[in-house]
Amino acid sequence: xxPDSSSNSGIKKAPTQFGKRGMSLEDELNESNQYYLxxxxxxxxxxxxxxxIVKVDYPKRSAAVIKEAxxxxxxxxxxxGVYKGYYIDFDAKETKRKTAFPxxxxxxxxxxxxxxxxxxxxxxxxxxxxxxIDQIFLLSATDLFYFWDRQKNGGRKSIPLSYIxxxxxxxxxxxxxxxxxLNAVDxxxxxxxxxxxHAN
Amino acid sequence: xxPDSSSNSGIKKAPTQFGKRGMSLEDELNESNQYYLxxxxxxxxxxxxxxxIVKVDYPKRSAAVIKEAxxxxxxxxxxxGVYKGYYIDFDAKETKRKTAFPxxxxxxxxxxxxxxxxxxxxxxxxxxxxxxIDQIFLLSATDLFYFWDRQKNGGRKSIPLSYIxxxxxxxxxxxxxxxxxLNAVDxxxxxxxxxxxHAN
Numbered sequence: 119x120x121p122d123s124s125s126n127s128g129i130k131k132a133p134t135q136f137g138k139r140g141m142s143l144e145d146e147l148n149e150s151n152q153y154y155l156x157x158x159x160x161x162x163x164x165x166x167x168x169x170x171i172v173k174v175d176y177p178k179r180s181a182a183v184i185k186e187a188x189x190x191x192x193x194x195x196x197x198x199g200v201y202k203g204y205y206i207d208f209d210a211k212e213t214k215r216k217t218a219f220p221x222x223x224x225x226x227x228x229x230x231x232x233x234x235x236x237x238x239x240x241x242x243x244x245x246x247x248x249x250x251i252d253q254i255f256l257l258s259a260t261d262l263f264y265f266w267d268r269q270k271n272g273g274r275k276s277i278p279l280s281y282i283x284x285x286x287x288x289x290x291x292x293x294x295x296x297x298x299x300l301n302a303v304d305x306x307x308x309x310x311x312x313x314x315x316h317a318n
Numbered sequence: 319x320x321p322d323s324s325s326n327s328g329i330k331k332a333p334t335q336f337g338k339r340g341m342s343l344e345d346e347l348n349e350s351n352q353y354y355l356x357x358x359x360x361x362x363x364x365x366x367x368x369x370x371i372v373k374v375d376y377p378k379r380s381a382a383v384i385k386e387a388x389x390x391x392x393x394x395x396x397x398x399g400v401y402k403g404y405y406i407d408f409d410a411k412e413t414k415r416k417t418a419f420p421x422x423x424x425x426x427x428x429x430x431x432x433x434x435x436x437x438x439x440x441x442x443x444x445x446x447x448x449x450x451i452d453q454i455f456l457l458s459a460t461d462l463f464y465f466w467d468r469q470k471n472g473g474r475k476s477i478p479l480s481y482i483x484x485x486x487x488x489x490x491x492x493x494x495x496x497x498x499x500l501n502a503v504d505x506x507x508x509x510x511x512x513x514x515x516h517a518n
Contacts, residue, residue, distance in 0.1 A: 161434045163394055168366040169384065184369065187384035194363055198398060200405035203439030207400070234361045239403030 143212045143247045143254075147197070150295035154201075160300060162199030162206065168192055194231045195242075201300060204307070205240040207232065212247045218276035219246050221269050229266050232259045243306065245289070245299060246282065256302035257286040343412050343447045343454075347397070350495035354401075360500060362399030362406065368392055394431045395442075401500060404507070405440040407432065412447045418476035419446050421469050429466050432459045443506065445489070445499060446482065456502035457486040 141149075144164065154160040173186035195209040211223045224244075232242040242259035257277070265277045287302035341349075344364065354360040373386035395409040411423045424444075432442040442459035457477070465477045487502035 155434060158434070158437055161431070161438050161440070166366040166368040166392075169369050169387070181388055184384065184387040184389070187369070187387060188381055189384070192366075200407070200435055200438045200440040203405065205400035205403065205405040231361070234355060234358070235400055237358055238361050238400045240361070240400040 143210050143245070144196075146296050147210055147245070147299075150297045150299065151197075151199075153295035154300065160199060160201035160206075162197055162201070164197050165192070165194065191225070191227070193227050195228055201241075201303060204303075205235070205238075206303060207235045207240050207242045208244055210245040210247070212249050214249050215276070216248065216250050216279070218278050219248075219282065220276045221266060222275065224262070224266065229263065233263065236260070241303065241306065241310075243303070245297075246286075248279065254289045254291075254297060254299075255282050255286040256289055256299055256306065257282055258306055261285050343410050343445070344396075346496050347410055347445070347499075350497045350499065351397075351399075353495035354500065360399060360401035360406075362397055362401070364397050365392070365394065391425070391427070393427050395428055401441075401503060404503075405435070405438075406503060407435045407440050407442045408444055410445040410447070412449050414449050415476070416448065416450050416479070418478050419448075419482065420476045421466060422475065424462070424466065429463065433463065436460070441503065441506065441510075443503070445497075446486075448479065454489045454491075454497060454499075455482050455486040456489055456499055456506065457482055458506055461485050 148164060151160075151162045151164070154162060168190040169184075169187045170190050171184055171187045173184070175183045175185050177183065195207055197210065198205070198207040200206070209224070209228060211219070213219050213223065235242050236259060244257050244259065244262055245254060246257060247254045261281075262277070265273070269275055287305050289297055289299050289302050292298055348364060351360075351362045351364070354362060368390040369384075370388045370390050371384055371386075372388070373384070375383045375385050377383065395407055397410065398405070398407040400406070409424070409428060411419070413419050413423065435442050436459060443456050444459065444462055445454060445456055447454045461481075462477070465473070469475055487505050489497055489499050489502050492498055
């Protein structure tokens with residue numbers, strides 16, 4: 119979990135570590151989604167990596183072998199699914215930065231995709247893990263757009279951790295699921311409904 | 319469109335063909351989804367084929383090349399996305415059969431996935447193209463489950479076209495989008511809401 123801070127481990131008392139050492143945020147989310155699925159709470163999957171297949175061999179009596187293929191850039195976010203009838207859609211990003219989340223973790227097409235999902239009334243967000251401080255936050259896509267659009271007009275190239283702490287939702291590791299991000303989605307939904315009521 | 323019926327083409331007057339010759343149902347749906355996306359109507363994508371990557375070369379000064387990989391079985395359906403705030407999830411299947419849709423087009427895990435999505439209040443269905451009669455239908459997942467579960471208990475191994483005509487929704491080709499399947503989803507949603515009102 120703390121690849122660069124192991125030299126501190128003998129000095130301070132280590133906090134309880136639910137996140138497993140060496141597990142990537144992706145692995146942790148896949149395990150959490152498996153928990154949500156097996157408990158009938160939500161159906162969320164990571165999409166497969168898109169591959170451009172060029173050459174396939176079909177050997178006799180065995181499975182087809184892809185012999186030449188290339189990675190393609192995804193045109194969407196990595197995760198989507200359904201929770202309580204809501205369409206949820208998100209990306210998960212890790213950063214080693216300690217005080218801000220760099221916006222170059224995102225691509226234009228991912229932002230475009232999330233804006234399109236929100237226009238069709240989907241629930242979009244990003245899950246950001248600050249690896250060095252071992253903290254995970256859920257940040258709504260509209261907060262992300264705010265910084266993204268300002269960056270396009272010459273604004274700062276990252277979202278301050280202080281902003282994320284204030285406007286996002288801290289997700290504490292627990293045992294099952296490892297990353298209980300749907301609790302944060304519940305808070306996001308409450309805030310969204312309150313906003314809609316104020317708008318009426 | 320009619321790979322096996324071209325010998326008839328000189329006898330009967332061909333009906334207007336919006337579906338492009340040689341286009342697979344997948345291509346037709348991708349084109350339709352592109353139309354829905356670019357017009358802000360819905361965000362629906364086909365998921366990439368899942369691949370198990372075994373060996374990757376990283377040549378200097380050029381893109382990584384996958385040198386050995388295998389096709390994996392998908393654990394979900396092929397298409398999902400968001401429409402008017404609804405999570406929609408479906409598979410698309412073609413059959414050359416003329417009077418029934420064989421259930422062996424589906425796998426257990428796809429049915430399980432659709433049942434899980436419905437438990438989380440998603441909208442699930444299948445799009446079936448009868449290639450020989452050039453007709454496309456949307457059939458709700460609950461209708462599919464009805465036949466699937468009966469088959470497991472020794473029932474028939476296919477869904478009769480007559481049942482699909484009566485309980486599904488015919489989707490006529492048009493120009494834009496080529497397969498206007500969201501019109502059928504609208505009808506499905508109306509029927510679903512009527513059912514919920516009767517239940518209350």
